[in-house]
Amino acid sequence: MGASLRRIGAVVLRHVYLFRTSWLRILDSIYWPAVQMVMWGFLTQFLSNQTSYVAQAFGVLLSGLLLWEVLIRGNLSLSIAFLEEMWSRNLGHLFVSPLRPIEMAAGIVTVSLLRTLLGMIPVSLLAWAFFGYSVYDLGLPLVAFFLILQMFGWSVGLSMSGMIMRMGLSAETFAWAGIFILLPVSGVYYPIAALPTWLQYIAWCIPTAYVFEGMRTILTQQVVRWDFMLIAFSLAALYLAIGFRVFLLFFNSSRRKGTLLQQGE
């Protein structure tokens, strides 16, 4: 028997109900990216008068920031959607219903996508309003970047959610901070070539490196690196499949250890 769209839809609806009762949850998705965007926007304005690199491509730092936030929001929104069930001690009800773990994962992935869009679209419009910079100038590749970063963010979020399901809320910190380990090797604000050689090898195993290098190539050379895009998409798809698998492995381990009923710290 395959996954049911009806049950996945029910999981999405459950979170839509939650957003309707608590707008602060959506505001949270806008607040931090907006603060970051304003800070980096002013820094970019300042640097553009000082360095030829930034002057050449005004949006390189702001685009980096906005795309990094796409990854972060994708990851955090998924983890939070899962944590909502832990916080409300609802997992026991969910997993004795006909909802399959894979449907649960697909549902929170969809919720994460909605939440990221609800957060990032207003922030991108703010960047345009404040600094006259439009991330949409990246054109069609922006859609690919967005999708790749979301997929990779979900893969990390699924793994972290699985770990929290298995270990309890004492592992919640990983949901918030785990993704940031990727920041130094993703080349968000500097080229991968700036890293030590051994770290570059690690960076090129992660889809984010291709996305941010690809973004810089568009902004500084007006060249779209479709090869980077293809590699990044393949890697993101691979990591997402691994993320689903890890979530299921932790679910099965939780079933053996009996942690689905005993949630907490």
Place this chain on the structure above:
Amino acid sequence: MTPAIEVADLRKEYGKIVAVDDLSFVVPGGAVLGLLGGNGAGKTTTISMLLGLLEPTSGAVKVLGIDMLTQRFKALPRMNFSSPYVDLPHRLTVRQNLDFYGRLYGVPDVKKRLAEISDTLQIGDMLERPAGALSAGQKTRVALAKALINKPDVLLLDEPTASLDPDTADWVRTLLKDYQRQTGATILLASHNMSEVERLCDDVIMMQQGKVFERGAPGELIARFGRNDMEEVFLDMARGRQRGLDDLKKVAE
């Protein structure tokens, strides 16, 4: 006729601790079985394994003839569960919660069912309130509404009247009895309330240290222990069976 629940040599170990120790029992369709035992006797562990929420170390569980270890998703739409140890999402209203679970269980007309269940459980005035804002007694009623949303053939209840005042608890027992009569559902309930067990259950399994200590209809067990009610039987089990027999000897002397 296929039994509603079949448990064979069910065992759950957590390291060196044996929570359920080679438990075997069969529950025929339409029966109301009580699972009794002190804290840590293995009741919740057994219920969790029946639901597929917990994987046994060994043994077999079949519900409605379906192997819960390999095919539980075939049985789960026909089962449901309520426990004071699991909550519904606090911020969602009662209506939103029941709508969500109705959809998960594939209830054909969720709106209609929601109206029926809110009428049966008298929760109409709570429907627009957040689940987290309800009193303990109201939460129990809403949890029961969730447990009945799909008209389950097998209903597993862990302490269904915990936190309820005697009047509401009595009302819930009547409701469960009526539901069982009307639908022919099988109910397995774990409870510490002995009058509840006497009133609701056709059959009782008394558990101690993960094993079946005694089994029988409440009346049979009371007679077997030479006691007046299930409360006294339970105390005999909890404090050592010999005590009940010793008391009988004293009376005879």
